[in-house]
Amino acid sequence: MFTWGSKYLFTVAVASLLGAAVYGLVTGGGVIGIISMGYKGAVGEHTGYTILVTIAIVSALLGVLDVVIRDGDADDAAAAVGVDQALTVATPRAPSFWGPLAAFGVACLAVGLAVSQVFVILGIVVLSVVVLEWVVLAWSDRATGDPEVNTVIKNRMLGPVEVPMLSMLGIAVVVIGLSRVLLAVSEAGATAVAALVAAFIFFAAVAIAKSDAPRPIISGVVAFAAIAVLAGGIVGAVVGERDIAHHEESETHDEDGPEGEGE
Secondary structure, three states: OOOHHHHHHHHHHHHHHHHHHHHHHHOOOOHHHHHOOOOOOOOOOHHHHHHHHHHHHHHHHHHHHHHHHHHHOHHHHHHHHOOOOOOOOOOOOOOOOHHHHHHHHHHHHHHHHHOOHHHHHHHHHHHHHHHHHHHHHHHHHOOOOOHHHHHHHHHHHHHHHHHHHHHHHHHHHHHHHHHHHHHHOOHHHHHHHHHHHHHHHHHHHHHHHHOOOOHHHHHHHHHHHHHHHHHHHHHHHHHOOOOOOOOOOOOOOOOOOOOOOOO
16 A cells, blocks of 8 residues: 555654654643644744644655655556556656755745744745645656646646645745845835835736746746845844834823812
8 A cells, every 4th residue: 555655754754743742842842732733732942843743744745645646656557547558758848946946945944043933934835835846746747658648637736726825925935025124124214115016016017917928037037036035034134123113102190189189
């Protein structure tokens, strides 16, 4: 039932889950909190516990996927679908941008460990998405000998979740990076930066929609914008938040008490 690849992935998942439990207990977490993943009680130090639990969940999901695709073996896949002979597998020719995006996620992790925890969370999310997309792409590219059929297979598997997942990831990158910049500059500067970024996003979207530019150019523009937002967020996190004055309304009290009150 289990393939060699799935056994390895399930082993990593169990080891990471046990490691998260031990790490949570060592750093002051409670048994109930660790089992419920923070729903009831403390889990200890959040960053390490979250990283280990995330590794366990991703490894388990990849293990299930590996069982389904039978380690990508063409003969096993042909037997599973009732085909006498496996189709010829073609070498993938379409470029993939998951490698640069994986580097982006690793950069977020490194920056987050040095600057701000929010970049650590962003890096974990980016790498989780990259792993899922890259594994499915690698499998679908070799599913059959027809590239068009392979694309249909990939879109049928990830199509319902790919667009909203990548959209939310892009929004998260912009919001996190831009928020660090807005908190670091002055109030007038924050207004100007927000206006410029909104105008850039609007005109860039209109230009991309109206132009017939090839996909590599569009991907390059989006990648450059993501790197610029991340760089701005890093600089803003290093500079730190500006002093934000909190205005509290003071209540006036009559020291002599209400009128007509006797001594």
